[in-house]
Amino acid sequence: MKIAIYARVSTHNGQDPEMQLRELREYCQRREWDITREYVDVGISGGKEKRPELDKLLHDAHRRYFDAVVVWRFDRFARSVSHLLKALENFRSLGIEFVSLSEQVDTSTPILALNTGMRRGELLSLEWQQVDLIHGRIRILNAKTNSSERSIPLNAISRSTLLELARDKKSNLVFPSNRKVGKRILDLKKGFRKAVQSAGIASLRFHDLRHTFATRLVQAGVDIITVQHLLGHAKISMTVRYAHSPDESKIAAVKRLDELFSSQPAPNRPLASNMRGEAATYKPQQVNTLGP
16 A cells, blocks of 8 residues: 655754654554655644645645555644545545544544444454455444344445455454554544544544434435344344434425325215214214225
């Protein structure tokens, strides 16, 4: 995998980008990634719009000179929240991965959480032997509920992400620690919190990605039983809590009753002139709207 690394220091007085570069190089060396380009801005404050080396990196990204960008920390890279979001979206559209070393954030981890509904622990302990890229499935032993293992189909986004990771795998773990070779990441809270803050998103937990997965499936018309099996819930009551249905969906659901009743014949009622003698005994014809 071809890698671009980026470092920045704000002043020339006492600040040396070599510390950032050393850690970035060591990280890439541990993963046996090939650093093809290094971009370093010196004496550039965080608020400045013009960053010659960063601008050059973004320009080279469109020319596909590298497959991933590795930075020391989010605030060393982004000019602002809007700039960070725009850059990440740009990288994603180009198929370029983004890694922030200090926060231990790899864009591939949230992508899988959003597209598989896997729990945080399931992702961090996921091993390559559980991943079937040929048939497009992940095998999960549902230890939390002590039920039998479940199989999660991979959509195109998840499959593409795992294929990219598989090209450079150097560990049995799909998501090994950035700092300890061969070890799993113990906690994502600190890094994920920093990533969320940098992105300007309020009160987002990693577990909310699993909720989003379930809600999107329900909004797409997937039945709740299928969603339950994908999430690995033992009880459907838990799935219902996850799968939020917005007001628009509820309104659309109730409107279906209008369509149902409008398609049924009107009940036979006597004319007004005949009502005097029949009012006491009249019973409207019942219409079966539910089927047999």
